[in-house]
Amino acid sequence: xxxxxxxxxxxxxxxxxxxxxxxxxxxxxxxxxxxxxxxxxxxxxxxxxxxxxxxxxxxxxxxxxxxxxxxxxxxxxxxxxxxxxxxxxxxxxxxxxxxxxxxxxxxxxxxxxxxxxxxxxxxxxxxxxxxxxxxxxxxxxxxxxxxxxxxxxxxxxxxxxxxxxxxxxxxxxxxxxxxxxxxxxxxxxxxxxxxxxxxxxxxxxxxxxxxxxxxxxxxxxxxxxxxxxxxxxxxxxxxxxxxxxxxxxxxxxxxxxxxxxxxxxxxxxxxxxxxxxxxxxxxxxxxxxxxxxxxxxxxxxxxxxxxxxxxxxxxxxxxxxxxx
Numbered sequence: 293x294x295x296x297x298x299x300x301x302x303x304x305x306x307x308x309x310x311x312x313x314x315x316x317x318x319x320x321x322x323x324x325x326x327x328x329x330x331x332x333x334x335x336x337x338x339x340x341x342x343x344x345x346x347x348x349x350x351x352x353x354x355x356x357x358x359x360x361x362x363x364x365x366x367x368x369x370x371x372x373x374x375x376x377x378x379x380x381x382x383x384x385x386x387x388x389x390x391x392x393x394x395x396x397x398x399x400x401x402x403x404x405x406x407x408x409x410x411x412x413x414x415x416x417x418x419x420x421x422x423x424x425x426x427x428x429x430x431x432x433x434x435x436x437x438x439x440x441x442x443x444x445x446x447x448x449x450x451x452x453x454x455x456x457x458x459x460x461x462x463x464x465x466x467x468x469x470x471x472x473x474x475x476x477x478x479x480x481x482x483x484x485x486x487x488x489x490x491x492x493x494x495x496x497x498x499x500x501x502x503x504x505x506x507x508x509x510x511x512x513x514x515x516x517x518x519x520x521x522x523x524x525x526x527x528x529x530x531x532x533x534x535x536x537x538x539x540x541x542x543x544x545x546x547x548x549x550x551x552x553x554x555x556x557x558x559x560x561x562x563x564x565x566x567x568x569x570x571x572x573x574x575x576x577x578x579x580x581x582x583x584x585x586x587x588x589x590x591x592x593x594x595x596x597x598x599x600x601x602x603x604x605x606x607x608x609x610x611x612x613x614x615x616x
Contacts (some may be wrong), residue, residue: 295366297331298359299429300324301338305356306425308345360429364445367430368574379579381410386584387423387435388415391491391522392567395541396436399591408583420490433575434584438490439566448570451588456495456563457555459526459543460535464554471559474499479513483525483536486515491565495537498563529553539565541592 304313304324314324332338338352348356388397397415404413416423416432423435424443441448458472466476479502484492492515496503502513525536526543530552543555569585 293331293334295363297327298362300327301331301352301356302359302363302429304328304339304346305348305352308347310346363429367428367572370430379577380408380583383412383414384434384577384580384584385414385416385432387426387432388417389420389423389437389490390417391539391542392436392438393417394521394523395539395545396567396588396592399541400587403591404584404587407587408580411580411583427570427572430572433577434569434571434581436567436569436588438494439568441568441570443570445573446570447573448568449585451567451569451585452592453564453566454539454541454592455557456498456537456565457540457543457557458535459529459538459553459555461529461532462551462554464535466535466556467554469556472556473559474501477502481534482513483528483534484513484515485520485522485525491539494565495563526553537563 300313300317300319303316304310307313307316310325311321314321317324328339335355336351337349338355340347340349393415401413404411416426418426420437420441423432423437424441424446426432427435427446428443436451439448439450458466458477460466466472469476477499482502484495486492496513522538522542525538528534529536540555567588569581569588571581575581
């Protein structure tokens, strides 16, 4: 057996579908199927093939769990081997949430390229659980997520807090207000991502009267699922179908003219999300992680405008505060 074959069966157990597992491993479906079949000839039947799902057998569950641990150890070995290399040269794989990446990546990647031209950044989006698994397995070197995030053998470092704001069509009834109070929000006109989304849960926790399942018993919050993104919400607001609550970086990303969409801040207490950078304890390229962290902070207006506890030590990255 090989590490590649072990990586295939771990992906297949998690995706429960040959096509999705092959796409995740960046190989063709026949290649993955042949490798899994070869491993089954050596170890025994690992998966039950159904019409809708591919499920591990009891033996498969045990071997997949062991394979995950082997891949974690292999990643640690690779980390040790990389320790003697130039820490700011070569690829670094960064995972990010879809609600973070599209808005922070364009801000800090140019700065990262300017300060470390030999550092090649590979970016992948996914859910928190997907990113955590790939981080442990060594498929990703660091992940950009929201706090709290706790994972064994993983360092999590806070980056900054970012306020939520209200995004509304120009001319909306709330546009005349300087700040939005919780009582100004009506559930029936609010657009949010679907059930299970971490940002949705955080917003409803901050405004319990909007939660259909909350103590207030209110209803009518409209949700978008099946691959919906924050951009979907922005387009819906631009179409005057309602309002939404977004992180400041997403709400203010240039796309629509000010005559179409406007934002308003919340009155205190202002709901915020906390962004964090996480990496394996064994990852040896500390300089690369530190540069990545400082580039994210230095290029983010939320860090400069809304965080009072900034580090005062030598930043390593000097930029003019251009409020990007």
